[in-house]
Amino acid sequence: MGDRDKADDQKSSGLPEASEAELSGRLHGLGSALDKVQAERRAEEKASKVVDRTSSSAGMTLAFRLGSEFVAGVLVGAGLGWGLDRLLGIAPWGMIVFMLLGFGAGIVNMMRAAGEGGRKTPPKGGA
Incomplete structure (x- = not known):
């Protein structure tokens, strides 16, 4: 009775009957397509x-x-300032001034190095 009820349901719903071999083939095809997609995702x-x-x-x-x-x-700025202070006896002014100059030089070097990192090709033109 159970198989007959299923067959009657398929006929009444308008779905065509499919053989076992056809369904198995479709399942195998879907399985291989799924394997292919999963392999591509793993590679990505x-x-x-x-x-x-x-x-x-x-x-x-x-x-x-x-x-x-x-x-x-x-x-380097602090070292130069300290040396100038010791040499000329003008402590702490040499260290303060040269440390500030070293700070500025460090900022300029950082900006220069950061600009090189983002550049893909050398600048065009020559002077």
Whole structure:
């Protein structure tokens, strides 16, 4: 009775009857298409992970470079000021002035280094 009721339901709903082999073939086709899509997604995820690692390491490299440019400018300025103070006996003015100059030089070097990082091609034209 159960099989006959299902067949009657299919006929009354207007759905055509499909053989077992046809349904199995369609299921196999859908399964292979799904496998193909999943393989493509895995490949895309692997490629994006490689790109993410590369971009984050490049970002960290640039950050360390910018930080070292700034700190080096301030330390060199302070060192020169301290030496000038010791040599001329004008403490603390030499250290204050040269530390401020080192701070400015560090900012300029950082801006210069950051500009190089964003540039893809060398500037055109010559002077």
